[in-house]
Amino acid sequence: MRWNEKASLPVGELQEIARVHELIDGLGRRLDGKPAATQTYRRRRAVVFNALEFAVELEHLTSNPLSRVRRKRGKRAVQEVDRRVVVNPRQARELLTALTYVGGYERASGRRLRAFFGCLYYAAMRPGEALGLRRSDCTLPAKGWGRIELAEARPTAGKA
Incomplete structure (x- = not known):
């Protein structure tokens, strides 16, 4: 002391x-x-x-x-997205197609993965939101835009 x-x-x-x-x-x-x-x-x-x-x-x-006393805020850095690390529309389509070949039809793992990554890409969901998504949360008309209401998220602690 x-x-x-x-x-x-x-x-x-x-x-x-x-x-x-x-x-x-x-x-x-x-x-x-x-x-x-x-x-x-x-x-x-x-x-x-x-x-x-x-x-x-x-x-x-x-x-x-x-x-x-107020602290002066630092200048915010202008952040630019690196196109080399962001999925483009062609890559997204190819990924979603490739996922249909994962596992057998009865196991449905490929279909679940396709739905999961499709939600991440097309609906801009976070992984925890996509994991918490249920069919009852989706309004999917035969034509036009659908609607997804995020009722639950399932974040996993320590996962990035």
Whole structure:
């Protein structure tokens, strides 16, 4: 604890806005000095914010210094889709056709896979949404557009 007391900034110094900016900058950096991920920054900021709220409750601070300062948002990078890694319509049709050859007709695994990947491609569903899809969720007219109502998702933890 003595090392912690020596190495830590006295809580009263956070009344100075310059110190608060230093704190915020530190929250947004990794140990190697490179910028931290946005979620990492948010998680760290939430922990520090709650600790400072506790300091206010104990009357070590008059108000939470993080409430007075806004962090400048970084410029969002323009993201361009790499055409080499995105399925094009021809590839999607060929994949769905190839899936009909998987397993035997009685096992129906190829038909299930075709329906699964067809939903991912044509309806832009996430895998968990396609897994939770039931026939009763679909309105499929003989002609024209159909309708899918996503009633359930079946996400699998730890799967990407």
